[in-house]
Amino acid sequence: MRKIVNSTFVSLDGVINHMDRWHFDFIDDELEALALDQLRDSDALLLGRHTYDVYASTWPGREGELADRINAMAKYLASTTVQTGGWTNTTIIRGDLVEAVTELKDEEGKNILMHGYGPVAKTLMRNGLLDVLCLWVHPVLAGVGTTDDMIWGEDVYARLALEDVRTLASGIVTLAYRAAA
Amino acid sequence: MRSLIVFSDVTVDGFMAGPDNDLDFMVDDPQLGDELTSMLMSVADTIVVGRKAFLDMAGYWPAADGDVAAWMNATPKVVLSTGSTVDVDVWENSTLAPGDGADQVRRLKASSGGGVVTFGGVHTVRSLVAADLVDEYWLKFNPAIVGRGGSMFSDVVERRALTLQSAKSFPSGAVALIYSTR
Numbered sequence A: 001m002r003k004i005v006n007s008t009f010v011s012l013d014g015v016i017n018h019m020d021r022w023h024f025d026f027i028d029d030e031l032e033a034l035a036l037d038q039l040r041d042s043d044a045l046l047l048g049r050h051t052y053d054v055y056a057s058t059w060p061g062r063e064g065e066l067a068d069r070i071n072a073m074a075k076y077l078a079s080t081t082v083q084t085g086g087w088t089n090t091t092i093i094r095g096d097l098v099e100a101v102t103e104l105k106d107e108e109g110k111n112i113l114m115h116g117y118g119p120v121a122k123t124l125m126r127n128g129l130l131d132v133l134c135l136w137v138h139p140v141l142a143g144v145g146t147t148d149d150m151i152w153g154e155d156v157y158a159r160l161a162l163e164d165v166r167t168l169a170s171g172i173v174t175l176a177y178r179a180a181a
Numbered sequence B: 001m002r003s004l005i006v007f008s009d010v011t012v013d014g015f016m017a018g019p020d021n022d023l024d025f026m027v028d029d030p031q032l033g034d035e036l037t038s039m040l041m042s043v044a045d046t047i048v049v050g051r052k053a054f055l056d057m058a059g060y061w062p063a064a065d066g067d068v069a070a071w072m073n074a075t076p077k078v079v080l081s082t083g084s085t086v087d088v089d090v091w092e093n094s095t096l097a098p099g100d101g102a103d104q105v106r107r108l109k110a111s112s113g114g115g116v117v118t119f120g121g122v123h124t125v126r127s128l129v130a131a132d133l134v135d136e137y138w139l140k141f142n143p144a145i146v147g148r149g150g151s152m153f154s155d156v157v158e159r160r161a162l163t164l165q166s167a168k169s170f171p172s173g174a175v176a177l178i179y180s181t182r
Helices: A029-040 A049-061 A065-072 A097-106 A119-126 B030-043 B051-058 B067-074 B101-110 B122-130
Strands: A004-011 A042-048 A074-078 A090-093 A111-115 A132-138 A161-167 A173-178 B004-011 B044-050 B077-081 B094-098 B115-118 B136-142 B163-169 B175-180
Touching (some): A004 A119, A029 A042, A029 A065, A029 A111, A042 A049, A049 A074, A090 A097, A097 A119, A111 A119, B004 B030, B004 B122, B030 B067, B044 B122, B094 B101, B101 B122, B115 B122
Parallel strands (some): A042 A111, B004 B136, B044 B115, B077 B094
Antiparallel strands (some): A132 A173, A161 A173, B163 B175
16 A cells, blocks of 8 residues: 655645745755655655646756755646646546545555645545645744645644654755554 | 643644633543643742632632642642732632733743743633733643634734644544743
């Protein structure tokens, strides 16, 4: 059974979008090395439309191992509205998300990595399909956005088990939790 | 200038109170509690508290035993209350600070003394955070997400850099994160 590993950047005040306002200053070699480790343990990327759009417009033009891996790996875009993905190796999940992801998890393979904690991740969390939640807590109050830009979500309630904590030189703390039973 | 410390339990998604203004997400971690409170008792000599949280705490600490209870009871408590009056005599060493809470805390910080700590409630902390009066956040990240509830950061409307002072995990799965704001 494959694991769904959600890995998300978040400010201390819980903002997950508008990353241009708070995240970019924290990109360094250490962050990229950890992100690369997560990619190496995975052979598919599951993305909601928001993250997919941002990624599809930035990663194809980049170079380096991180970019090569992201560009080459299988991508699943969960969206009921998008018709074509437009980025290499994209499969669109149009039907029932819970059903489709359950099937994906039953397939053979490495982890399915998920970047971003929007509506898709929250649906998976509500349905007990998210196995690992790794939050990169940034030492900043972003002070931006609305409820939709936050890590918050109606009816998302889970007890977690702490698996790993790392402190990066930039002040980011990564908190990895096991989410599903 | 005295430092203002926010000392609080939070969820992984950043709430200091759950959907029903509850604290059901809290895990008991005596080791973390001992470490943080002994640090706190060595730096803080005054407690700032909102009216409602004051009444909750006054219903617990006077009858409690142990070093922390002795410290909580002996330490001066400044009770913020914009409108309603509070009978501060229900808990020893408490004084009422009426009017605008941020103004009161600004004055308190400018007076002489050691660190000032606030434990809550949510509205009080949120207003002190919004007024940019907080110098340190001592947060116990509990291993739970609750989706919605009360956040102390909701009224922050500009980017503010923080400095991570320490991060330490404990047996219960709780993580103590300490940030300074300057």
